[in-house]
Amino acid sequence: xxxxxxxxxxxxxxxxxxxxxxxxxxxxxxxxxxxxxxxxxxxxxxxxxxxxxxxxxxxxxxxxxxxxxxxxxxxxxxxxxxxxxxxxxxxxxxxxxxxxxxxxxxxxxxxxxxxxxxxxxxxxxxxxxxxxxxxxxxxxxxxxxxxxxxxxxxxxxxxxxxxxxxxxxxxxxxxxxxxxxxxxxxxxxxxxxxxxxxxxxxxxxxxx
Amino acid sequence: xxxxxxxxxxxxxxxxxxxxxxxxxxxxxxxxxxxxxxxxxxxxxxxxxxxxxxxxxxxxxxxxxxxxxxxxxxxxxxxxxxxxxxxxxxxxxxxxxxxxxxxxxxxxxxxxxxxxxxxxxxxxxxxxxxxxxxxxxxxxxxxxxxxxxxxxxxxxxxxxxxxxxxxxxxxxxxxxxxxxxxxxxxxxxxxxxxxxxxxxxxxxxxxx
DNA sequence: GCTGCCCTCAGCCTTTTGGCTGATATGGCC
DNA sequence: GGCCATATCAGCCAAAAGGCTGAGGGCAGC
Numbered sequence: 001x002x003x004x005x006x007x008x009x010x011x012x013x014x015x016x017x018x019x020x021x022x023x024x025x026x027x028x029x030x031x032x033x034x035x036x037x038x039x040x041x042x043x044x045x046x047x048x049x050x051x052x053x054x055x056x057x058x059x060x061x062x063x064x065x066x067x068x069x070x071x072x073x074x075x076x077x078x079x080x081x082x083x084x085x086x087x088x089x090x091x092x093x094x095x096x097x098x099x100x101x102x103x104x105x106x107x108x109x110x111x112x113x114x115x116x117x118x119x120x121x122x123x124x125x126x127x128x129x130x131x132x133x134x135x136x137x138x139x140x141x142x143x144x145x146x147x148x149x150x151x152x153x154x155x156x157x158x159x160x161x162x163x164x165x166x167x168x169x170x171x172x173x174x175x176x177x178x179x180x181x182x183x184x185x186x187x188x189x190x191x192x193x194x195x196x197x198x199x200x201x202x203x204x205x206x207x208x
Numbered sequence: 209x210x211x212x213x214x215x216x217x218x219x220x221x222x223x224x225x226x227x228x229x230x231x232x233x234x235x236x237x238x239x240x241x242x243x244x245x246x247x248x249x250x251x252x253x254x255x256x257x258x259x260x261x262x263x264x265x266x267x268x269x270x271x272x273x274x275x276x277x278x279x280x281x282x283x284x285x286x287x288x289x290x291x292x293x294x295x296x297x298x299x300x301x302x303x304x305x306x307x308x309x310x311x312x313x314x315x316x317x318x319x320x321x322x323x324x325x326x327x328x329x330x331x332x333x334x335x336x337x338x339x340x341x342x343x344x345x346x347x348x349x350x351x352x353x354x355x356x357x358x359x360x361x362x363x364x365x366x367x368x369x370x371x372x373x374x375x376x377x378x379x380x381x382x383x384x385x386x387x388x389x390x391x392x393x394x395x396x397x398x399x400x401x402x403x404x405x406x407x408x409x410x411x412x413x414x415x416x
Numbered sequence: 417g418c419t420g421c422c423c424t425c426a427g428c429c430t431t432t433t434g435g436c437t438g439a440t441a442t443g444g445c446c
Numbered sequence: 447g448g449c450c451a452t453a454t455c456a457g458c459c460a461a462a463a464g465g466c467t468g469a470g471g472g473c474a475g476c
Contacts, residue, residue, distance in 0.1 A: 012294075012315045018226030060316070086220075086294075107220045108268070148422065161404025164463070176425050179464075186464085193432090194463075196369025198406050356452065372433070384455050387434075394434085401462085402433075417476100424471080433462065441454075446447105 038063030073100035080121035246271030288329035
Protein backbone atom coordinates (compact mmCIF):
# COMPACT_ATOMS: atom_id res chain seq x y z
CA UNK A 1 0.00 0.00 0.00
CA UNK A 2 0.88 3.62 0.11
CA UNK A 3 1.62 3.36 -3.57
CA UNK A 4 0.54 5.56 -6.44
CA UNK A 5 -3.21 5.20 -6.90
CA UNK A 6 -4.21 4.86 -10.54
CA UNK A 7 -7.52 5.05 -12.42
CA UNK A 8 -7.63 3.35 -15.83
CA UNK A 9 -9.93 4.76 -18.50
CA UNK A 10 -10.34 2.90 -21.78
CA UNK A 11 -13.39 1.58 -23.58
CA UNK A 12 -11.60 -1.66 -24.42
CA UNK A 13 -11.64 -4.21 -21.66
CA UNK A 14 -8.54 -5.97 -22.96
CA UNK A 15 -6.52 -2.79 -22.75
CA UNK A 16 -7.63 -2.16 -19.18
CA UNK A 17 -6.77 -5.74 -18.27
CA UNK A 18 -3.40 -5.41 -19.91
CA UNK A 19 -2.57 -2.21 -18.09
CA UNK A 20 -3.77 -3.65 -14.83
CA UNK A 21 -1.55 -6.68 -15.32
CA UNK A 22 1.44 -4.51 -16.18
CA UNK A 23 0.97 -2.16 -13.24
CA UNK A 24 0.51 -5.12 -10.90
CA UNK A 25 4.20 -5.87 -11.39
CA UNK A 26 5.10 -2.53 -9.81
CA UNK A 27 4.95 -2.55 -6.01
CA UNK A 28 4.48 1.21 -5.83
CA UNK A 29 1.39 1.34 -8.05
CA UNK A 30 -2.22 0.43 -7.28
CA UNK A 31 -4.99 0.40 -9.82
CA UNK A 32 -7.92 1.51 -7.68
CA UNK A 33 -10.59 1.65 -10.38
CA UNK A 34 -11.41 1.28 -14.08
CA UNK A 35 -13.75 3.28 -16.28
CA UNK A 36 -14.92 2.59 -19.81
CA UNK A 37 -16.22 6.07 -20.59
CA UNK A 38 -15.50 9.70 -19.87
CA UNK A 39 -18.59 10.07 -17.73
CA UNK A 40 -17.71 7.07 -15.63
CA UNK A 41 -14.14 8.32 -15.29
CA UNK A 42 -15.33 11.62 -13.85
CA UNK A 43 -17.42 9.83 -11.24
CA UNK A 44 -14.60 7.53 -10.21
CA UNK A 45 -12.15 10.39 -9.90
CA UNK A 46 -14.55 11.98 -7.44
CA UNK A 47 -15.11 8.81 -5.44
CA UNK A 48 -11.59 7.38 -5.47
CA UNK A 49 -9.41 10.49 -5.81
CA UNK A 50 -6.60 8.62 -7.61
CA UNK A 51 -3.19 10.24 -7.96
CA UNK A 52 -2.98 9.49 -11.68
CA UNK A 53 -5.55 8.91 -14.41
CA UNK A 54 -4.39 6.89 -17.42
CA UNK A 55 -6.80 7.70 -20.22
CA UNK A 56 -7.50 6.73 -23.80
CA UNK A 57 -8.70 9.51 -26.09
CA UNK A 58 -11.07 7.61 -28.37
CA UNK A 59 -13.96 6.17 -26.40
CA UNK A 60 -16.97 5.48 -28.52
CA UNK A 61 -20.04 7.65 -28.10
CA UNK A 62 -20.40 10.23 -25.36
CA UNK A 63 -17.70 12.30 -23.76
CA UNK A 64 -14.35 11.94 -25.49
CA UNK A 65 -11.00 11.82 -23.76
CA UNK A 66 -10.16 15.47 -24.29
CA UNK A 67 -13.37 16.62 -22.68
CA UNK A 68 -12.87 14.16 -19.85
CA UNK A 69 -9.39 15.55 -19.18
CA UNK A 70 -10.74 19.08 -19.10
CA UNK A 71 -13.47 18.20 -16.63
CA UNK A 72 -11.13 16.24 -14.38
CA UNK A 73 -8.75 19.18 -14.29
CA UNK A 74 -11.67 21.45 -13.48
CA UNK A 75 -12.42 19.45 -10.37
CA UNK A 76 -9.33 20.99 -8.88
CA UNK A 77 -8.55 17.80 -7.00
CA UNK A 78 -5.03 17.59 -8.37
CA UNK A 79 -5.15 14.48 -10.53
CA UNK A 80 -2.43 14.08 -13.11
CA UNK A 81 -3.83 12.80 -16.38
CA UNK A 82 -1.74 10.65 -18.69
CA UNK A 83 -2.99 10.12 -22.22
CA UNK A 84 -2.54 6.54 -23.42
CA UNK A 85 -3.73 6.15 -26.97
CA UNK A 86 -3.05 4.54 -30.32
CA UNK A 87 -2.63 7.64 -32.45
CA UNK A 88 -0.22 10.50 -32.34
CA UNK A 89 -2.11 13.00 -34.48
CA UNK A 90 -0.99 16.60 -34.22
CA UNK A 91 -4.45 17.82 -33.38
CA UNK A 92 -4.96 15.30 -30.59
CA UNK A 93 -1.61 16.02 -29.02
CA UNK A 94 -2.15 19.76 -28.98
CA UNK A 95 -5.67 19.48 -27.66
CA UNK A 96 -4.64 17.02 -24.96
CA UNK A 97 -1.81 19.24 -23.75
CA UNK A 98 -4.11 22.26 -23.88
CA UNK A 99 -6.65 20.40 -21.79
CA UNK A 100 -4.06 19.80 -19.11
CA UNK A 101 -2.67 16.34 -19.84
CA UNK A 102 0.62 15.67 -18.04
CA UNK A 103 1.90 13.16 -20.55
CA UNK A 104 1.13 11.45 -23.82
CA UNK A 105 1.98 7.81 -24.41
CA UNK A 106 1.37 5.59 -27.40
CA UNK A 107 -0.07 2.13 -26.94
CA UNK A 108 3.02 0.48 -28.32
CA UNK A 109 5.11 2.03 -25.56
CA UNK A 110 7.42 -0.21 -23.58
CA UNK A 111 6.35 -1.04 -20.00
CA UNK A 112 9.26 0.92 -18.54
CA UNK A 113 8.13 3.95 -20.46
CA UNK A 114 4.67 3.63 -19.00
CA UNK A 115 5.96 3.18 -15.45
CA UNK A 116 8.29 6.14 -15.80
CA UNK A 117 5.48 8.32 -17.09
CA UNK A 118 3.23 7.46 -14.17
CA UNK A 119 5.95 8.11 -11.61
CA UNK A 120 6.86 11.30 -13.39
CA UNK A 121 3.28 12.48 -13.46
CA UNK A 122 2.85 12.39 -9.69
CA UNK A 123 6.05 14.39 -9.35
CA UNK A 124 4.83 17.00 -11.77
CA UNK A 125 7.13 15.90 -14.56
CA UNK A 126 5.78 15.60 -18.06
CA UNK A 127 6.65 12.47 -20.02
CA UNK A 128 5.77 11.69 -23.61
CA UNK A 129 6.63 9.06 -26.17
CA UNK A 130 9.47 10.15 -28.46
CA UNK A 131 7.30 10.37 -31.59
CA UNK A 132 4.85 12.53 -29.69
CA UNK A 133 7.55 14.81 -28.37
CA UNK A 134 9.04 15.28 -31.80
CA UNK A 135 5.66 16.22 -33.21
CA UNK A 136 5.10 18.79 -30.51
CA UNK A 137 8.55 20.17 -31.16
CA UNK A 138 7.81 20.34 -34.85
CA UNK A 139 4.69 22.35 -34.17
CA UNK A 140 6.50 24.81 -31.96
CA UNK A 141 9.15 25.39 -34.59
CA UNK A 142 6.63 26.09 -37.35
CA UNK A 143 3.73 27.95 -35.80
CA UNK A 144 2.79 29.07 -39.30
CA UNK A 145 1.50 25.60 -39.98
CA UNK A 146 -1.01 25.54 -37.17
CA UNK A 147 -4.59 25.83 -38.34
CA UNK A 148 -6.82 28.56 -36.93
CA UNK A 149 -10.00 27.40 -35.20
CA UNK A 150 -12.12 28.30 -38.17
CA UNK A 151 -9.81 26.50 -40.54
CA UNK A 152 -9.84 23.39 -38.40
CA UNK A 153 -13.63 23.51 -38.36
CA UNK A 154 -13.73 23.75 -42.12
CA UNK A 155 -11.18 20.99 -42.57
CA UNK A 156 -13.20 18.75 -40.34
CA UNK A 157 -16.28 19.23 -42.50
CA UNK A 158 -14.15 18.85 -45.60
CA UNK A 159 -13.25 15.32 -44.55
CA UNK A 160 -16.91 14.45 -44.81
CA UNK A 161 -16.75 15.06 -48.51
CA UNK A 162 -18.73 18.28 -48.74
CA UNK A 163 -18.51 20.67 -51.70
CA UNK A 164 -17.60 24.33 -51.31
CA UNK A 165 -21.23 25.28 -51.64
CA UNK A 166 -22.23 22.84 -48.91
CA UNK A 167 -19.38 23.98 -46.70
CA UNK A 168 -20.58 27.54 -47.07
CA UNK A 169 -24.11 26.61 -46.12
CA UNK A 170 -22.95 24.61 -43.11
CA UNK A 171 -20.78 27.42 -41.78
CA UNK A 172 -23.04 30.30 -42.81
CA UNK A 173 -20.39 31.92 -44.96
CA UNK A 174 -20.11 32.58 -48.68
CA UNK A 175 -18.46 30.21 -51.10
CA UNK A 176 -15.78 32.85 -51.65
CA UNK A 177 -14.83 32.70 -47.99
CA UNK A 178 -14.77 28.95 -48.11
CA UNK A 179 -12.27 29.15 -50.93
CA UNK A 180 -10.12 31.58 -49.00
CA UNK A 181 -10.03 29.29 -45.99
CA UNK A 182 -9.26 26.33 -48.19
CA UNK A 183 -6.37 28.14 -49.83
CA UNK A 184 -4.91 28.84 -46.38
CA UNK A 185 -5.45 25.26 -45.28
CA UNK A 186 -3.77 23.93 -48.41
CA UNK A 187 -0.77 26.15 -47.79
CA UNK A 188 -0.46 25.04 -44.19
CA UNK A 189 -0.83 21.36 -44.98
CA UNK A 190 1.46 21.62 -47.96
CA UNK A 191 -1.04 20.32 -50.50
CA UNK A 192 -2.88 21.82 -53.45
CA UNK A 193 -6.08 19.85 -53.84
CA UNK A 194 -8.93 19.09 -51.53
CA UNK A 195 -8.37 15.41 -52.04
CA UNK A 196 -4.84 15.63 -50.70
CA UNK A 197 -6.06 17.88 -47.89
CA UNK A 198 -8.59 15.27 -46.82
CA UNK A 199 -5.99 12.53 -46.98
CA UNK A 200 -3.56 14.56 -44.91
CA UNK A 201 -6.22 15.64 -42.46
CA UNK A 202 -7.28 12.11 -41.74
CA UNK A 203 -3.81 10.67 -41.58
CA UNK A 204 -1.78 13.44 -39.98
CA UNK A 205 -4.37 15.49 -38.16
CA UNK A 206 -6.27 12.45 -37.06
CA UNK A 207 -9.65 13.74 -38.20
CA UNK A 208 -11.58 10.56 -38.37
CA UNK B 209 -3.29 -29.02 -19.35
CA UNK B 210 -4.79 -30.49 -22.43
CA UNK B 211 -6.50 -27.17 -22.99
CA UNK B 212 -6.77 -25.15 -26.16
CA UNK B 213 -3.36 -23.81 -27.06
CA UNK B 214 -3.42 -20.18 -28.15
CA UNK B 215 -0.93 -17.86 -29.86
CA UNK B 216 -1.49 -14.13 -29.38
CA UNK B 217 -0.42 -11.75 -32.15
CA UNK B 218 -0.63 -8.02 -31.57
CA UNK B 219 1.94 -5.29 -31.81
CA UNK B 220 0.67 -3.69 -28.60
CA UNK B 221 2.05 -5.26 -25.47
CA UNK B 222 -0.86 -4.07 -23.36
CA UNK B 223 -3.32 -5.83 -25.59
CA UNK B 224 -1.37 -9.08 -25.41
CA UNK B 225 -1.18 -8.77 -21.63
CA UNK B 226 -4.87 -8.08 -21.45
CA UNK B 227 -5.76 -11.07 -23.55
CA UNK B 228 -3.37 -13.26 -21.59
CA UNK B 229 -4.98 -12.15 -18.34
CA UNK B 230 -8.46 -12.79 -19.72
CA UNK B 231 -7.65 -16.21 -21.09
CA UNK B 232 -5.93 -17.15 -17.82
CA UNK B 233 -9.36 -17.19 -16.22
CA UNK B 234 -10.41 -20.05 -18.50
CA UNK B 235 -9.15 -23.45 -17.38
CA UNK B 236 -9.42 -24.90 -20.86
CA UNK B 237 -7.23 -22.30 -22.56
CA UNK B 238 -3.44 -21.90 -22.56
CA UNK B 239 -1.57 -19.02 -24.11
CA UNK B 240 1.57 -20.76 -25.32
CA UNK B 241 3.24 -17.81 -27.06
CA UNK B 242 2.97 -14.18 -28.07
CA UNK B 243 4.11 -12.41 -31.23
CA UNK B 244 4.28 -8.72 -32.03
CA UNK B 245 4.57 -9.03 -35.80
CA UNK B 246 3.39 -11.19 -38.67
CA UNK B 247 6.84 -12.61 -39.25
CA UNK B 248 7.24 -13.60 -35.63
CA UNK B 249 3.76 -15.10 -35.63
CA UNK B 250 4.63 -17.36 -38.52
CA UNK B 251 7.72 -18.64 -36.72
CA UNK B 252 5.85 -19.29 -33.51
CA UNK B 253 3.07 -21.14 -35.31
CA UNK B 254 5.73 -23.47 -36.67
CA UNK B 255 7.49 -24.00 -33.36
CA UNK B 256 4.46 -24.18 -31.05
CA UNK B 257 1.69 -25.45 -33.35
CA UNK B 258 -1.07 -23.73 -31.37
CA UNK B 259 -4.68 -24.72 -31.95
CA UNK B 260 -5.83 -21.13 -32.33
CA UNK B 261 -4.14 -17.91 -33.38
CA UNK B 262 -5.69 -14.67 -32.13
CA UNK B 263 -4.43 -11.95 -34.42
CA UNK B 264 -4.64 -8.19 -34.84
CA UNK B 265 -4.76 -6.89 -38.39
CA UNK B 266 -2.86 -3.63 -38.04
CA UNK B 267 0.72 -4.28 -37.01
CA UNK B 268 3.03 -1.47 -37.91
CA UNK B 269 5.58 -2.02 -40.63
CA UNK B 270 6.22 -5.38 -42.26
CA UNK B 271 3.76 -8.16 -42.85
CA UNK B 272 0.20 -7.17 -42.09
CA UNK B 273 -2.38 -9.37 -40.45
CA UNK B 274 -4.06 -10.41 -43.68
CA UNK B 275 -0.82 -11.65 -45.18
CA UNK B 276 0.05 -13.41 -41.94
CA UNK B 277 -3.27 -15.25 -41.99
CA UNK B 278 -2.71 -16.33 -45.55
CA UNK B 279 0.73 -17.68 -44.80
CA UNK B 280 -0.37 -19.46 -41.65
CA UNK B 281 -3.16 -21.14 -43.61
CA UNK B 282 -0.66 -22.11 -46.27
CA UNK B 283 1.38 -24.04 -43.72
CA UNK B 284 -1.41 -26.58 -43.74
CA UNK B 285 -0.93 -27.27 -40.07
CA UNK B 286 -4.56 -26.71 -39.24
CA UNK B 287 -4.47 -23.56 -37.15
CA UNK B 288 -7.71 -21.65 -36.76
CA UNK B 289 -7.09 -17.91 -37.01
CA UNK B 290 -9.30 -15.46 -35.14
CA UNK B 291 -9.07 -11.80 -36.09
CA UNK B 292 -9.15 -9.50 -33.09
CA UNK B 293 -9.00 -5.89 -34.16
CA UNK B 294 -10.31 -2.40 -33.52
CA UNK B 295 -11.95 -1.71 -36.87
CA UNK B 296 -14.76 -3.37 -38.75
CA UNK B 297 -14.11 -2.00 -42.22
CA UNK B 298 -15.80 -3.81 -45.08
CA UNK B 299 -12.55 -4.34 -46.92
CA UNK B 300 -10.75 -5.79 -43.92
CA UNK B 301 -13.57 -8.18 -43.11
CA UNK B 302 -13.81 -9.48 -46.64
CA UNK B 303 -10.06 -9.85 -47.02
CA UNK B 304 -9.72 -11.57 -43.66
CA UNK B 305 -12.44 -14.07 -44.47
CA UNK B 306 -10.96 -14.60 -47.93
CA UNK B 307 -7.59 -15.27 -46.35
CA UNK B 308 -9.09 -18.00 -44.24
CA UNK B 309 -9.90 -16.35 -40.91
CA UNK B 310 -12.31 -18.41 -38.80
CA UNK B 311 -13.75 -15.47 -36.92
CA UNK B 312 -13.65 -11.72 -36.59
CA UNK B 313 -13.91 -10.01 -33.23
CA UNK B 314 -13.78 -6.35 -32.29
CA UNK B 315 -11.61 -5.19 -29.44
CA UNK B 316 -14.57 -3.97 -27.47
CA UNK B 317 -16.01 -7.47 -27.42
CA UNK B 318 -17.13 -8.92 -24.10
CA UNK B 319 -14.90 -11.63 -22.58
CA UNK B 320 -17.58 -14.28 -23.07
CA UNK B 321 -17.70 -13.41 -26.74
CA UNK B 322 -13.95 -13.92 -27.02
CA UNK B 323 -14.03 -17.22 -25.15
CA UNK B 324 -16.90 -18.48 -27.27
CA UNK B 325 -15.09 -17.53 -30.45
CA UNK B 326 -11.95 -19.41 -29.44
CA UNK B 327 -13.87 -22.54 -28.46
CA UNK B 328 -15.91 -22.26 -31.64
CA UNK B 329 -12.80 -21.91 -33.76
CA UNK B 330 -11.27 -25.22 -32.65
CA UNK B 331 -14.57 -26.90 -33.42
CA UNK B 332 -14.67 -25.42 -36.88
CA UNK B 333 -17.43 -22.97 -36.07
CA UNK B 334 -17.13 -19.41 -37.24
CA UNK B 335 -17.89 -16.66 -34.75
CA UNK B 336 -17.98 -12.96 -35.40
CA UNK B 337 -19.03 -9.86 -33.55
CA UNK B 338 -22.58 -8.78 -34.40
CA UNK B 339 -21.51 -5.58 -36.20
CA UNK B 340 -19.09 -7.58 -38.30
CA UNK B 341 -21.67 -10.19 -39.18
CA UNK B 342 -24.17 -7.57 -40.23
CA UNK B 343 -21.61 -5.96 -42.51
CA UNK B 344 -20.81 -9.26 -44.15
CA UNK B 345 -24.49 -9.91 -44.60
CA UNK B 346 -24.91 -6.47 -46.14
CA UNK B 347 -22.17 -7.22 -48.64
CA UNK B 348 -23.70 -10.53 -49.62
CA UNK B 349 -27.06 -8.90 -50.26
CA UNK B 350 -25.61 -6.20 -52.51
CA UNK B 351 -22.79 -7.77 -54.49
CA UNK B 352 -23.11 -4.87 -56.92
CA UNK B 353 -21.42 -2.67 -54.37
CA UNK B 354 -18.25 -4.70 -54.16
CA UNK B 355 -15.30 -3.04 -55.85
CA UNK B 356 -13.33 -4.90 -58.48
CA UNK B 357 -9.60 -5.37 -57.80
CA UNK B 358 -8.66 -2.61 -60.18
CA UNK B 359 -11.20 -0.26 -58.66
CA UNK B 360 -9.93 -0.98 -55.18
CA UNK B 361 -6.40 -0.30 -56.34
CA UNK B 362 -7.44 3.01 -57.80
CA UNK B 363 -9.42 3.96 -54.73
CA UNK B 364 -6.45 3.23 -52.57
CA UNK B 365 -4.29 5.61 -54.58
CA UNK B 366 -7.13 8.11 -54.59
CA UNK B 367 -6.96 8.32 -50.81
CA UNK B 368 -3.44 9.62 -51.17
CA UNK B 369 -4.80 12.69 -52.84
CA UNK B 370 -3.66 12.08 -56.41
CA UNK B 371 -5.24 13.81 -59.41
CA UNK B 372 -6.67 11.89 -62.35
CA UNK B 373 -3.56 12.58 -64.35
CA UNK B 374 -1.33 11.24 -61.59
CA UNK B 375 -3.55 8.23 -61.10
CA UNK B 376 -3.21 7.46 -64.78
CA UNK B 377 0.55 7.68 -64.64
CA UNK B 378 0.73 5.51 -61.55
CA UNK B 379 -1.44 2.78 -63.04
CA UNK B 380 -0.16 3.08 -66.62
CA UNK B 381 -3.59 3.85 -68.00
CA UNK B 382 -5.10 6.89 -69.70
CA UNK B 383 -6.89 9.62 -67.84
CA UNK B 384 -10.07 8.54 -69.62
CA UNK B 385 -9.85 5.11 -68.05
CA UNK B 386 -9.22 6.64 -64.69
CA UNK B 387 -12.43 8.59 -65.05
CA UNK B 388 -14.36 5.49 -66.02
CA UNK B 389 -13.13 3.61 -62.97
CA UNK B 390 -13.90 6.58 -60.77
CA UNK B 391 -17.43 6.78 -62.10
CA UNK B 392 -17.95 3.11 -61.20
CA UNK B 393 -16.41 3.60 -57.78
CA UNK B 394 -18.64 6.58 -57.08
CA UNK B 395 -21.69 4.58 -58.03
CA UNK B 396 -20.72 1.69 -55.79
CA UNK B 397 -19.89 3.87 -52.83
CA UNK B 398 -22.96 6.01 -53.33
CA UNK B 399 -21.11 9.29 -53.68
CA UNK B 400 -20.56 11.76 -56.48
CA UNK B 401 -17.32 13.53 -55.75
CA UNK B 402 -13.81 12.30 -55.16
CA UNK B 403 -13.75 14.06 -51.83
CA UNK B 404 -16.69 12.03 -50.60
CA UNK B 405 -15.17 8.90 -52.09
CA UNK B 406 -11.98 9.43 -50.12
CA UNK B 407 -13.92 10.10 -46.95
CA UNK B 408 -15.99 6.96 -47.44
CA UNK B 409 -13.00 4.88 -48.41
CA UNK B 410 -11.11 5.78 -45.28
CA UNK B 411 -14.04 5.50 -42.94
CA UNK B 412 -16.01 2.60 -44.34
CA UNK B 413 -13.49 0.70 -46.37
CA UNK B 414 -10.79 1.25 -43.82
CA UNK B 415 -8.20 2.46 -46.27
CA UNK B 416 -5.88 4.17 -43.91
C1' DG C 417 -3.47 54.49 -32.41
C1' DC C 418 -1.03 51.46 -35.15
C1' DT C 419 0.04 46.72 -36.45
C1' DG C 420 -1.01 42.18 -37.23
C1' DC C 421 -4.05 38.33 -37.40
C1' DC C 422 -8.39 36.39 -38.34
C1' DC C 423 -12.58 36.18 -40.79
C1' DT C 424 -15.24 37.76 -44.29
C1' DC C 425 -16.29 38.65 -49.38
C1' DA C 426 -15.73 39.56 -54.82
C1' DG C 427 -14.21 38.95 -59.58
C1' DC C 428 -11.57 36.65 -63.11
C1' DC C 429 -9.43 33.08 -65.28
C1' DT C 430 -7.52 28.27 -65.86
C1' DT C 431 -7.58 23.63 -64.67
C1' DT C 432 -9.86 19.76 -62.98
C1' DT C 433 -13.56 17.05 -62.31
C1' DG C 434 -17.86 14.64 -63.22
C1' DG C 435 -21.76 13.00 -66.32
C1' DC C 436 -22.87 11.01 -70.59
C1' DT C 437 -22.62 8.18 -74.56
C1' DG C 438 -20.32 4.90 -77.07
C1' DA C 439 -16.51 1.78 -78.42
C1' DT C 440 -12.87 -2.17 -78.32
C1' DA C 441 -10.47 -6.10 -76.18
C1' DT C 442 -9.96 -9.82 -73.03
C1' DG C 443 -11.06 -13.80 -70.42
C1' DG C 444 -14.19 -16.83 -67.92
C1' DC C 445 -18.46 -19.46 -67.90
C1' DC C 446 -22.45 -22.01 -69.62
C1' DG D 447 -20.25 -19.73 -79.96
C1' DG D 448 -22.56 -16.37 -77.07
C1' DC D 449 -22.83 -13.86 -72.72
C1' DC D 450 -21.06 -11.11 -69.15
C1' DA D 451 -17.89 -8.80 -66.24
C1' DT D 452 -13.70 -6.29 -66.39
C1' DA D 453 -10.56 -3.14 -68.17
C1' DT D 454 -9.29 -0.10 -71.51
C1' DC D 455 -10.00 4.40 -74.28
C1' DA D 456 -12.37 8.91 -76.65
C1' DG D 457 -14.97 13.12 -77.07
C1' DC D 458 -18.13 16.52 -75.40
C1' DC D 459 -20.02 19.46 -72.14
C1' DA D 460 -21.32 21.58 -67.66
C1' DA D 461 -19.99 22.12 -63.03
C1' DA D 462 -16.66 22.48 -59.52
C1' DA D 463 -12.39 23.61 -57.83
C1' DG D 464 -8.12 26.25 -57.60
C1' DG D 465 -4.92 30.48 -58.21
C1' DC D 466 -4.71 35.32 -58.05
C1' DT D 467 -5.54 40.01 -56.57
C1' DG D 468 -7.77 43.13 -53.78
C1' DA D 469 -10.49 44.71 -49.87
C1' DG D 470 -13.13 45.72 -45.49
C1' DG D 471 -14.27 44.89 -40.44
C1' DG D 472 -13.13 43.20 -35.80
C1' DC D 473 -10.11 42.52 -32.17
C1' DA D 474 -5.86 41.71 -29.33
C1' DG D 475 -1.36 43.39 -28.20
C1' DC D 476 2.20 46.80 -28.10
